[in-house]
Amino acid sequence: MTIITRRNALVGGTGLLLAGCDKIVASPTVKRVLTLGEKATMSAQRLVSNRNALAPEFTGAERSPVFRTNGNTMPGSSEYAALMGGNFADWKLAVDGLVARPQSFSLAQLKSAPQRRQTTRHDCVEGWSAIGEWTGVPLALLLRAAGLSTNARYVVFHCADDFDGTPYYESVDLVDAFHPQTILAHSLNGQPLSVGHGAPLRLRVERQLGYKQAKYVMRVEAVASLAGINGGKGGYWEDNVGYQWYAGI
Numbered sequence: 047m048t049i050i051t052r053r054n055a056l057v058g059g060t061g062l063l064l065a066g067c068d069k070i071v072a073s074p075t076v077k078r079v080l081t082l083g084e085k086a087t088m089s090a091q092r093l094v095s096n097r098n099a100l101a102p103e104f105t106g107a108e109r110s111p112v113f114r115t116n117g118n119t120m121p122g123s124s125e126y127a128a129l130m131g132g133n134f135a136d137w138k139l140a141v142d143g144l145v146a147r148p149q150s151f152s153l154a155q156l157k158s159a160p161q162r163r164q165t166t167r168h169d170c171v172e173g174w175s176a177i178g179e180w181t182g183v184p185l186a187l188l189l190r191a192a193g194l195s196t197n198a199r200y201v202v203f204h205c206a207d208d209f210d211g212t213p214y215y216e217s218v219d220l221v222d223a224f225h226p227q228t229i230l231a232h233s234l235n236g237q238p239l240s241v242g243h244g245a246p247l248r249l250r251v252e253r254q255l256g257y258k259q260a261k262y263v264m265r266v267e268a269v270a271s272l273a274g275i276n277g278g279k280g281g282y283w284e285d286n287v288g289y290q291w292y293a294g295i
């Protein structure tokens with residue numbers, strides 16, 4: 047019962063993302079301030095499933111001195127080169143698909159929206175991990191601004207890069223899309239994302255492995271099914287290498 051109420055509350059919001067009325071995080075510490083209602087809702091959800099549990103968060107002192115890069119470290123398209131050349135001033139994030147109000151956000155708009163900051167551990171399947179502090183906008187706020195349709199089931203992240211012409215993309219279900227630690231991050235360790243780490247914006251979906259953390263996100267698309275998207279398995283590695291779509295950690 048509580049889950050249904052919560053889900054409805056997130057769907058079809060008033061699109062006031064940039065008015066700053068959703069106070070998600072303001073604290074420099076890692077703890078999110080929850081209202082009593084949210085705490086009750088989260089506890090109820092945990093009784094049903096642990097998908098809403100939080101990934102561990104760390105202190106600033108626990109950050110890795112070096113956070114390596116992996117996969118693509120520079121999208122090859124001329125469009126990306128032009129955006130990068132302009133320091134991403136002309137870059138826009140599209141939020142569309144099964145939404146009532148398709149949106150287009152500049153980097154400045156995303157940075158002036160309510161932010162979440164979290165220090166988490168990134169685990170790559172290739173056998174390395176790194177702890178970093180990410181800052182960005184909760185994906186839930188963007189979906190609420192766009193008014194997610196009730197038939198949306200997945201959120202797809204379309205990226206600016208490709209491997210030999212095959213675009214990189216990823217997707218999550220609505221549990222992860224609305225998870226409090228799921229953010230579109232513009233900064234790592236207090237600095238704007240480097241190109242290697244996915245400038246200007248990348249996904250952090252902290253309960254899952256490294257390959258889900260899509261870099262160079264250009265478009266967020268709400269869909270009812272993953273079947274029609276690229277190879278149909280919900281992500282570049284899922285389509286091409288057989289990695290699991292749900293890469294929970």
Ligand SMILES: Nc1nc2c(c(=O)[nH]1)N[C@H]1C(S)=C(S)[C@@H](COP(=O)(O)O)O[C@H]1N2
Pocket residue numbers: 113114115116117118119169170171205206207214215242243244256257258259260261262
């Ligand atoms: N767009 C895009 N996102 C991507 C990748 C990529 O090649 N392209 N590689 C993935 C993999 S396997 C990992 S481990 C992380 C690496 O992120 P980092 O380069 O910031 O360390 O990004 C993930 N997201």
Ligand SMILES: [Mo]
Pocket residue numbers: 116169170171172256257
């Ligand atoms: Mo990875």
